[in-house]
Structures are given as structure tokens and as C-alpha cells.
Amino acid sequence: MKGLKKKRRLLALVMGLLLIFCTVPVFAENQSNKIPDTVNAEEVSAETVPGETSGTESNRDGTDEILNTEGGPENGSGNGKTADTGAVSDAEVTPEKEAATEGITEQDVPEAENVGAGNPVAVHLSRGAALEAAPEHQKYIKKNAEDEYTLTLNVKGMYDSETTKPKIDVLLIVDQSGSMKYRMDKDKEPSHGEQSRMDVLKQVVTKEGGLTDSIFENAQIDAQMAVVTYSGIQDGGAYNDAKLLQKWTDEQATVNSAVNSIKADGGTNCEAGLRTGAEALEDSRENAKKFVIFLSDGDAGYYYDKNGYTTGKGSGSSDTAREHAIAQVRKITGLEGFYTIGMTSSSSSEFLTNLANSSNASEKGFYQANDTEALKEAFRKIAEKITEFTCRNVMITDKLSEYVKIPGGTLTNHYTVTATKDGEVTDITGQDTITVTLSEDGKTVTATFKDGFVLDKDTTYAVNFDVVPTQKAYDDYANLEGTYPDTGSADSDAPGNESSSGKPGFYSNESATLTYTFGKTGEGTPHTVAYVEQPVVQVSAMQIPVTKVWKGVPEGVEKPAVTVSLYQDAAATPYKTLQLTEGNQWKGTFTYVAKGHTYTVKEEALEGYESAVSGDTTNGFTVTNSRKPSLTVAKEVTGTMGDKTKKFEITITLKDAKNAPLTGTYAYSQTVNGTTQTGKREVTNGTITVKLGHKDTFTLRQLPVGTTYQVVENRESAQGYQVQYQDAADGTLQNSDQTVTVINHLGTVPITGISGMGSGWTMGILMLSVFAAAALIFGIVVRRKHGRRQ
Template sequence: MKGLKKKRRLLALVMGLLLIFCTVPVFAENQSNKIPDTVNAEEVSAETVPGETSGTESNRDGTDEILNTEGGPENGSGNGKTADTGAVSDAEVTPEKEAATEGITEQDVPEAENVGAGNPVAVHLSRGAASEAAPEHQKYIKKNAEDDYTLTLNVKGMYDSETTIPKIDVLLIVDKSGSMDRNMTTTGGKTSRMDVLKQVVTKEGGLTDSILGNTQIDAQMAVVTYSGSRYDGAYNDADLLQEWTNQKDTVNNVVKNIAADGGTNCEAGLRTGAEALEKSRTDAKKFVIFLSDGEPTYYYANGTTDKKYPWSLPYEAGTTLGSGSGLDQTAWERAILQVQKITGLEGFYTIGMTNDSNPTFLTELKGASDATKTGYYGANDTDELEKAFQNIVGEITEFICRNVTITDKLSEYVKIPGGTLTNHYTVTATKDGKVTDITGQDTITVTLSEDGKTVTATFKDGFVLDKDTTYAVNFDVVPTQKAYDDYANLEGEYPDTGSADSDAPGNESSSGKPGFYSNESATLTYTFGKTGEGTPQTVAYVEKPVVQVSAMQIPVTKVWKGVPEGVEKPAVTVSLYQDAAATPYKTLQLTEGNQWKGTFTYVAKGHTYTVKEEALEGYESAVSGNTTNGFTVTNSRKPSLTVAKEVTGTMGDKTKKFEITITLKDAKNAPLTGTYAYSQTVNGTTQTGKQEVTNGTITVELGHKDTFTLHQLPVGTTYQVEEKPESAQEYEVEYKADDNGTLQEGDQTVTVINHLDTVPITGISGMGSGWTMGILMLSVFAAAALIFGIVVRRKHGRRQ
């Protein structure tokens, strides 16, 4: 009996362990599908819709699948999102919109390089003419003359209804999850989201009509729907509901019969969409419109790393996995990865139906595409959905252009002559080689910004570019002062090189040539289509024309005056001064070796210039000429004035000092005043020093063979040499060389000669003036005595 009890206890223990082992996985799986605690009671009790209940739904395999409620996390209700209206860019997603659902933050959003390894369909489409979507445009320059240019920016019309039309393939990917049967708005309306979508897509003037009914394009459409269920087999969450067709009614009928059901497997819709794109026309531009009213809750197993438990075998590839009841980060990542595997699209657009959608996810989804054009649009009601489709259609369906604006911002090296466009611009339209001047018409208005740096050509609102017509705005530019200055400072070098195709026809001054860039930036803005909202597109003009500038060359010649033969002329430095600056702009050295000639090169235009010579002792410098003909610098040697004394005649007193007055005036006839070097020779001995000249007069005493010299007097000084009369009594005074004159070139010597041969009465000569007076007095005395004797003798004789 004890053995039997022992066996029973052992059996019970084994059965208990087996029961625990089997229960744990089931509990764990049920916990993974549990509705989050954040769902409010009133949300759970909200009105349910077909395919989405607040309880459980019996599935084909007999198990219960927890489905989403209207307030459930799949669509982000109760998470604090605000209603999203209109199209937004990445920068316009607000923090409230980024707080998409509980359990994921901005930091949780996966980076592209970190997305999980899914099993996406890789599609590499040929864009064909996609890169040519922007209208043909070019910027170029024409050199008219030195420092005179014309810049041209043009744009060429692309398509019209009478010429070859582009091929367009548009894929519509529609969310058909159960929540699409909920109300479109929260304002009391009872129309479901699915019904609004069907109406906007299929009505006259709706999406299909705008695309397949447009005669300006050769269009096809295909339709893919997606939802999500864990029990519908591999890769079965999306369907290619309509293959490529150009029949509008066929597409409309398919769209009208879409039924909402299940969860949200965005990866599935994109994956099936990729397969559809593989069957699109190779020569057509491809566009995708992806629509969702929630956020990704399901994804496909990749068949390798996706496992139920770490020790389990991988799920079969294509098996639907995910939370099913709220945002699933892996589902987010797999959708992003799938979009990245589709390359070569012309356009990829996402639309969020109502504020239950996740704008952060949809914005990142469109950002992950390499399409030439992308956009995200929020649509919280019927009008906003219509507007979203209109904007997208404006970019997809029509490639003719309207609302064109050309903007050109000039560089710091060019400007409009006179700062005004008046008489300095033209507008032309060229077709089939015929050029028509349309300047002044209201077709294109050309303006210049207040700072004179931006030229804007604005086409009339609604004006459509005509097919194969090139519209051009042409305006004159000239170099700025900075261009002249920089060119001179760089000694004729340029910092830039003109880009390819930047020359006007027949012009060869820019492409591959050095110069200064004429433009800082230039853009072309346009909107595709004749009508409709459309999204303005802006592209840059890639050409970068350059301008060259000229510089002045100013020759300088040195002339010497008054330099005696054999006297060596020193090297001199001549400086060019710009705008009366205190420091030289450029310098030259003139020597006998360069024949006293030189040239200032690379002199910037637009300034005034003067030439000065460094002071050279003993010389005066005079500058003549101008920047056009060059300058002449004349060095005149400062002259000296020498006064010499000579005494001649047999009676001349060669020991006597004679007083001589020298009167000096400057070139303006004003008395000369100053201190000058002098040298004086007396009795054969020379002495030097400084002589003060006061009020233009100086007096010296000179004897026979004495000299007195004033050195380095100003050129043009007038002089007067005069011996004082009282000093020259009895002498004949003669001036060898003029006793007055002007000192110009060379030195001047005036010799004052005093001549005395005989005494007028006695005939005695060779004696001083004292002797002369004595003899005269003695003679007078003798004569008086003689007369007295005669008188006495006569009186005596009478008495006798």
C-alpha cells in the first residue's frame, strides 16, 4: 500500500510539472495580446464596428483573437494627439503629433540604419525621364565689352495638350483595417472613413478622374489594399485589388467594393505594392499614394530571426506577427525597410486619415523613400482629404508649368549699372528660332530689390509656359568696386572659374575661364499643371558664370634738371597714393638702369590717385600728368647763389671790405625767410655754416677774391645783388653777370668788381682815400698861401 501511495505521489508530481510547463506558454501568449491598461472603460464600451469588437472574435482555427476597439491603441485614441489638418513637412510635425501612442516616444522611432532585417521585396525602378521633371532652365553670361556684361536666366516650357505627353503610373495603397469603418470626423458626422475615401477617389473630378481622365498624360492606375490578421496564412494581409489599367470605371468599381476588416500591416501593403510596381511600365513615371488611418500593428515574419521564444524554431516567412492592439515597433521598422527597398519612384506620398493616424510614422515613411518628390498630408475630414488628393494630383498629372518665378541674387562682384533696371533689361520669348521682345508686357514683371542685389522675374499669376518656348530675362551687370579692388590686390589673379555651359551662344568669356562669380544664388520656382492647388517646386540654376575686370597701368617718368655734368643721380622711390591715403598704395624705384622709367601695374579703377616722390636732399620734386597719360616726376636740383668780389685798377684798395646787400624773394614774390647753408672764402680760407635770412635780406662784407655762397635755395628764387654806395666811393662798380635774376636750373654767380685807376685832381693813384684827402687839403692850403703872398706883395709895392 505504501508503495502504491508513493507511486501515486510521483505520478501526481510529474503531471503537475507537465501542467505547469504547458500553461506558461499559453499565459505568456495571452499576456502579449492583452489590451493595454490605458484603454478607458468608456472607450471599450464605445460603438463597435464590423470586424472590430470590444471582446473576442472566433477565428477559423477556433482560437480567440483579441481585436482592436475604436478607442484601442491601434489607432492611437486617448494618447493626447491633436487633430492634424493639411499637408505638413517634416519640420511641421509638432511635439503633440510626435507623441503618437503610448509605448513609443520620439527616441523610439527607429533610425533607417537600425531597422530590423525583414523580408522585403526589393524593386529598382527606372525613373526614365523623372530627372527631367523640372523644366529646362539655364543661366549664362555674355561679355559685351570691357567691364560690361549681360546675364540671362531662362526657362523652357515642357508639355502641352497637343504634343507628346508623359506616361504616368499611379499606385494607390489603401488601408482597409476595421477602423476604416469608424466615423470620419468627431463632429457628429456618421459617414465612415472608408465611405469618404470611396467618394473622394471615385467622384467626378476626384482622384481617378483627375488622373485617368486627364488627356494631357498617358496614365495608368493600380490599387492595393492591406489590413492584418494572424490567422490568414503567409503573406496574405494585402491584395493587388486592381492591376494596372487606364480604365477609370474599372478602378472606381474596385474601390467602391473595398470592405474594412482586420488590423494594420503597413509592411504588407507596401510589399504587395512593390510587387505591383514591378509590373508597371518601364518608360513611365511611377507614383505611390499610401493611405492609413492608424499605425502599424502587424508585420510579416522574416523566416529567420522572428521566433516565438529564443529556443523556438523561426516562424514561417510571411506569418503575420505583432501586437495587433497597439503600435508595434517592429511593424514600424519593417514598413520603413520595405519603403527603402523601392527605388526609382518619381513620387511617394502618405495621407493620414483623421487624427487617429500617426503623423510621425507617416512622415518618416515618406522620408525613407528615395522618390524625387515626397509629401505627407493630414486629412481629418472630407475637405482635407480632397485637398490632399488635389495637391498630389497637381504634382503627378501635369508637367506644364505655371506661377513661375526666377530669382537671381547677384554676387558682391557685380551690380546693375546705376542701381536701376531702367534701360538695363529685356524679356524675350523664343520659339522655333524666332525671338520676340515682350519687355514691358504684363506677362513677366522684373524687379530689383532695394539693396540692388536681387533681380526677380515674376510670371503673371496662372500664366502657363508654352511648349518649346524659352522665356528669358536678360539684364546688364558691371563690376563692383570690390571686383576692381580684389583683382588689383590679387595682382591679376581670380578666385573662381566659370562652370560649364555658362557662356551665351558665341561667347567665350566664362566656361572654364577664371573670374569672379557673378551670382551668389539663382532659383527657378514653378507649379506643375494649368489649374489646381499644386505644390510650388524650387530648383537651382547650376551654372555659375564669371566676369573679368580690367585694371589701370600708370607709367611714370623721371626728369632731372639743373644737375651739373658728371654729378651722379641717385635712385629715387616714387609712390602712388589712393584716395589721399596716408600710406602708399604701390611704389616704384627709378634708376639709371631702368632709364628713369617705370609703370604701376594692376591699379584698381574707381579711385583717385596721386604720385609723390620720397624727399631727396638738394632737389625739388614736381609732379605733372594724370592716370590716363601717366605722370612725370621732375627733380630740379636746388640752386646756389654765389657773390664774389674783385678789386681792380692801379689805385684799387685790395685790403678793403666792401658791403654788399643780397635781396631774395620766393617764386611767389614773397620775401624769402629761412635758414640756409652757406660757405664763405676770406683771404683764401673757407668756412661753412648756417645763414639766417630774415625778410628776404642778407648783408655780407667781401674783400678782394672773397666769395659768399648760399646753398640749396628754392627753385624760382629771385635775387638782387647790390653794393652799398658809401662802400663803393671813388670806385667804378661793375657786376659780372646780372645783378638780379631768377634761380632756375643750375647755380648762379654774381661777381661785383670795384675798379679804381687814378685820383681825379692830383693824379696820385695807388693810395688810399686818406692820402687823397690830405693831398687835396695841402693843395688848398698852398693855393691860399700863394694868393695871400701876392696880395701882400702888391700892397707893399704901392707903399714904396
């Protein structure tokens, strides 16, 4: 019984030990493959990939390669497999094994999980390099004459300025799968003296005239390159099928060294190369144009599952692996160009074409390279697209500012188009190369190059058109009294012109842009950049002199200061004013008078004076102040028989300068018997009547210049008197006062020819004289009769 118990205990112990031995390896394997749930797959960077080492790396051929040493390629996201990490040895995956799996279908390879698009790295690259990479272009102005200018906007078909070099970052993603050990023409390793696909790749990339030469030796660009390699192996590590072999550098030798160090091994995980490439692009220059060259000699076989582990069949074709690669390339935005190269006929042109077309890049394409020469040609064409910035589909647009306009509102006879090459200028106006139009509102000039026309790399094309200031420019300049709000920018003068750069003025343009597409062919993406130069125009203004002239002002009479106003167009309020005084010699000048208007000059009313304006804006104006004249009528009675107490009635007739009866109220003064009274008298229908005695006067003041007058004493009032008019009884009032004295004369004997009789007693004497004469005549007659009788 005891023996049976011992046997049972021994059996239980053996079974326990067996259970432990079976359980520990499974537990260990599960623990080694586990990634913490809190780690996002996209957060696994080149520096944190599991299994990466910073010192030595065990190559798949069993040798150790020293990385991260001076002059050597940098380790990135890395294949990073060492002997103690459980990595698959060189014997486990060989080119032969890869080739042997090409006939295996997708269903033949068990997958841990179909994860669809996986966990691609999203990269949103900056496109801020458009201005710096734009073709050379300039806007400038030339002053032809006062208020006449020519604006020029040009574009040059090449880079020749250090300041305009475009920044170009090129990422080379290289397939380093085991099949790259094969010959170009066969899926077979090369014999002695033959080259492998990898050998050909290295030669075409690094040798003289190769890809790196085309990029780094181009003096017209500022280039950097980085290199990513990818393959594929199911060894338990996460995201470790690709590595950044060479980080971004502008050293050609460093890139060549990295490419020459690539060794072929493993399967094909295209997603891995694109994913690590996306990570590398995040460190590219923000203001550089980014290009990716993706090379493969096969098809997508491996891909990453949702945890980053390599899965799939490794070689041949896998729809899921293709989907993962395409999903990854779609997550990269902002690329200027994405190009795929199918190296040899073993590559899948279908997949690589779809991969290129799935990119969001502006330029994209697939190149088949079945032999060395075809590979050279593929790289040459890609390098040309990357480094050649010849432009096509060019359009220049210039929106004029509110301060300039096209003369007459039409481009006819007011524009030219020129092409300058080697200093020789050719007028190509009217040719179909460039069409120049003006918008309906007359504000936008557009020069459109014909569709597909490619700018000659050595030629500068320019559209030149005339502009003149607008009315607003003249008005604002006058209102600002000769100052300007703007300053011309640097390089805004035409050669030999000095009216804009650093000079005050009005900006000639509201905005100006250049639109273009890089490359000679292909779809391309139009780029639009601004012309940074801001030319200015200056305008001229008028100066209008004014002179004051006085007329009819008696000597010693002080002349008052006067205000003269300039009126613009039909405005009711003055545009500018001047005060003229004896101190400024009765002269002044209206300054900063805006052109483009009509002007009149008026003087503020000055009592006792009449103002007349003559002249024009070209020669200036003269304002004449004529003192309004007075008309005085004085009465004199003479002769021993004249009655100096009598009031004689006198009528004054007045007409204006146009011979119309004068009507209105005028100031007057009247002296009667030595007493003077003043006031206002009404002139009605051109007449006014006054009664004056000896030594009386009547003065009508401030009559209009040019007034005609007539002074007549009434016949009945002057009866018995001889009437005389000292000075003219009629005339015209001009620049001085006029006095007319009416003299009534009556002596002891009536004077024949008098126009009227005097007082009553004078009439009596006359009647007695008549009676006496009649009696004398009667007596004579009687005597004669009496004598006859006797």
C-alpha cells in the same frame, strides 16, 4: 453494489472524454489566433504576413493560381490563403453575401474591440527629387564690352533634356472586393457580352491610350509603377486583406499583366490597401516623386484590429473603418500626389473625398467615375497631373554678389524680358506677364510671373539685366595683382560668349533661385530650386607709367636712385611704389592699379633737388628733379689806388617764385683770404648781408628753383670806388648756379662818376688838389687887379 460502482466509473469516463473533446478545439482555436506580444503590428511586412506562401495560392473561387513565377505578378503582403490554413472558402463570402450586408449598421456587427486609429504604417518619403524634376532653367552671362556684362536667368515650360527627366513612381491601389464583379451601372453581375467593373478597370488601365500608356509612354519622365490590391475577409489571418500584386517596375507589360490578373472577391478593407501601399512606398525610389491612385467601388467596411485581424461588417459603411483608413493615409508623408476614384455611383464620394483631403500630399483630389467614359476621364486627368510638369506661379530671384551691381543702381533702361519660341525671340518687357524689381539695397533682382500664369511648354522665358563690376571687384583684382579667386562653372556662357565657363573671375551671383508650382490649376506646393550655373566677371585695371627727368645737374655728376610713390585718394601711406634708376633709364610703370579712385604721385625728398610732378593717370606722370641752384658773390678790387685789404659790405635780397621774401636757413660756404668755411646762414625777411674783401667769395647753396636775387654793395662801403657788377646783379635762379662778381676799381686819379671814395690818403690828395686849384684861381684874380692899378 459492484454494478453501481462500475456504472459510476463508466459515467465518469464518459464525462471526462466529453470534457476533453470540448476543451481541445477551443484551445486549438485560441492558439491559432494568437500573435506573440513582442511582434509590433507595423513590423509585419509583406514577406512575413501569416499564411503567406511562396508557391501556390488558393483563390477564393477554389482554383489555384501560380504566383512568383517568371513573367507573373509578384506576391507581396498577400491574401495568401491555402486549404489547410483555416481560410474561408469561396462559398463563405460571395458577392451576394456582400451585397446582402449593405443594410447592416455598425451596431449590428459585433466587434472584438474598438481600437480607434489602429496600427497604421508610418512612411516618411524623401522629397529630394525637386532639383531633378524642376523645369529646365539656366543662368548665363554675356560680356558686352570691357567691364560691361548682361546676366540672363531663364526658365523653360517643358522637358527636352535627357538629364532633366523627373523620376515618377506611381502606386495603383485597386479595390478587388466582390462587388467589382458587378456591372458599372447596377449592383448586378453582367450578362453575356457585358463587362464587369473589373473588366472596365483593366481595359482603362492597360489598353492602348490607357493609364499605363500615359505614364510609361511619356518620353519626358522616368516612370515606375507598382500595384496593390485589397479586399477583406475575416479568416483568422493578420494583416492579410491586401497584397503587393506587382512590385516597382519600369516595364509596362509587367504592370499590365498584373492588373489583368486581378480577381474580385471579399469585402472592402480600405485600411488594408493603404497599409500595404505604405509598405510598398518604402521601396520606391528615394529621388522620385511619389503618386498614389486609390480606387474603390464602395465604402470602408472592414478594418484591422490592434493585432492586425480583420474585423467590422465587411461592406456598407463603417465609421470606424473609415477612421482607420484616414488614420493610415495621414501617416504617409512626402507624397507628391494622392488621388481617389469612386468607381460607379455605389462608391462613397463623401468618404473618398475625405480620404483624399486627409492626405499630406502636395496635390490631392477625388474623381467620380459612374461609367466607363468617366473612368477614362478620371485616369486621364490624374495621368496629366502626374506626367504634366507645366509650371505656374513662377518667380526668379537673383542675389548679386559683392563684385557686381546694376549700373546706376536702377533697372531703368538696364533690363529686358524675352520669350523665345521656335527660335523666334519676342521682347515682352513692360508687359504684365513678368514684373522685374530691384531690392532697396540694389542687390536682388526679382522677376515675378503674374498670378496663375502658366508657362507655355514650348517657350523659354528669360529676364536679362546689365551688371558692371563694383569697386570691391576693382580693388580685389588689383590687390591680387591680376589673379581671381573663382572659376566660372560649365554652361555659364551665353551662346557665342566665351568669358565665363572654365575662366577665372569673380562670381556674379551670391545665389539664384527658381520658384514654381507644377500643374495648371489647384493649390499645389511651391518648389524652389537653385540655378546651378555660376557665371564670373573679369575686370580691367590701370597701368600708370612714370618718367624721371633731371634738370640742372652738371656733367659728370652722378644721379642718385629715387623712389616714386603712388597715393590713392587721400591716403597718408603709399598705394604702390617704384624705384627709378639709371639702369631702368629712369622709367617705370605702376601695374594693377584699381580703377575708381583718384591718384597722385610723389617722390621721396632728395637733398639738393626739387621735385615737380606733371601728368595724369591716363597719360602717365613725369617727375622732374631740378637741382637746387647756388648763388655765389665774389669780390674783386682793381686799380693802382684800390685797397685790397678792405672788406666791402654787400647785401643780397632773395624772393621766392611767388615774389615773397625768402626766409629760412640755407647751407653756405665762404672763402676769406684763401680759407673756406661752411655752415648754415639765416635768411631773414628775404635779405642776408656779407662782407667780402679782394678775392673773397660767399656761396648760398640749395636755394629754391625760381628764386629771384639782387646783389647790391652798400654805398658807404664803396665810397671812392667805381663799382661794377660782372654778370647781372639781379636775376632768377633756374636750373644752374649763378655767380655775381662785384668789382671795386680805384686808379691814380679819381674817376668822375664814382659812387664813393677810397681810403683816407686818397681823400687828402683830393683836398690838396682842391686847395691848389683855389690858390691858382686866387693868384690870377690878384694879378688882374694889380694890373689895373698900374
